[in-house]
């Protein structure tokens with residue numbers, strides 16, 4: 045596969061002076077993804093000369109005088125004021141995430157959904173429309189269908205990967221088009237350059253929810269997409285111990301998002317920001333293992349006699365393999381498969397027989413998870429709706445963690461014999 049090196053600006057020579065090296069580390073430009081994950085966004089010397097950033101547990105910040113308040117307001121000085129508008133740890137994480145995704149500004153939210161709601165509310169007004177590819181997270185689409193429409197914002201969905209249908213759905217009211225890449229649980233991959241081009245030609249904003257690939261595997265902003273969004277609850281945090289979300293884009297397009305967040309109040313506590321910063325340090329290392337486990341398990345399942353079909357973009361049998369291979373460094377830890385000739389109860393028995401993989405929703409943490417989408421996410425949907433969403437009774441979704449590949453394969457092998 046091609047190995048994009050999205051974090052190195054090609055052609056420029058590596059920095060040599062110590063000031064230039066500091067600047068490269070802080071900005072994440074001119075260094076590799078793991079170096080950026082460890083150092084980007086951080087000051088070289090910190091409080092008390094500690095190597096780690098402090099957790100500043102303050103809801104408010106004081107001024108030495110009235111003059112200092114007026115200077116802050118009039119000169120837009122870089123300092124804190126009140127916790128709902130930001131905290132020092134959050135700014136470090138935002139700068140690190142902006143560097144990793146190659147964007148000018150990142151705005152951190154208290155969850156992935158808060159981030160999605162924030163960016164849509166900041167950029168859509170009554171009388172305008174948003175178009176989604178239909179494999180996007182069902183809560184994201186539900187927010188548009190049930191709630192944005194109450195404020196006069198139109199919502200349309202088209203079949204995932206059908207760029208002609210997306211183009212046909214765009215009209216003078218359309219303001220933004222949205223997709224995920226990869227999607228969940230089918231792992232369809234969007235050609236982000238084509239998606240961005242479509243947006244540019246029609247003068248509409250483009251947003252990719254890149255939660256499942258992370259900036260380690262693919263950076264949609266480099267393809268010209270306007271906004272990239274992540275549920276940082278997943279791979280970015282990486283340890284199944286926090287919720288957070290982030291949107292990254294140009295300063296001009298992100299300022300309204302930051303201003304609205306200050307009013308909505310969906311900010312992270314300083315403690316949560318610290319957990320996220322800590323998790324991000326190992327992003328590249330973890331993703332290498334998630335990618336390796338994903339590909340090895342997908343290949344194992346594809347050759348297993350009790351498996352009907354495997355969805356994994358790294359497999360040549362996957363409908364989006366070509367675009368994935370072209371654009372991604374690796375394919376992540378999510379693997380979806382269908383158990384051969386199994387009804388929903390027989391499929392549940394495979395889930396229940398796993399000993400290392402834990403039964404639960406979510407993905408992207410160090411612990412491997414297993415679930416049956418029918419039960420976990422679609423139990424209250426009609427069979428017709430499930431068919432529309434492509435959720436089979438015999439479908440199992442794995443969110444592979446960083447355990448040893450051989451142990452995961454042995455566990456799944458045992459479970460499939462059950």
Ligand SMILES: *Cc1c(COP(=O)(O)O)cnc(C)c1O
Nearest residue numbers: 155156157181253255275277288
């Ligand atoms: C989990 C997830 C979300 C929602 O994020 P939360 O942090 O749970 O609010 C949005 N998009 C994708 C692709 C997700 O996996």
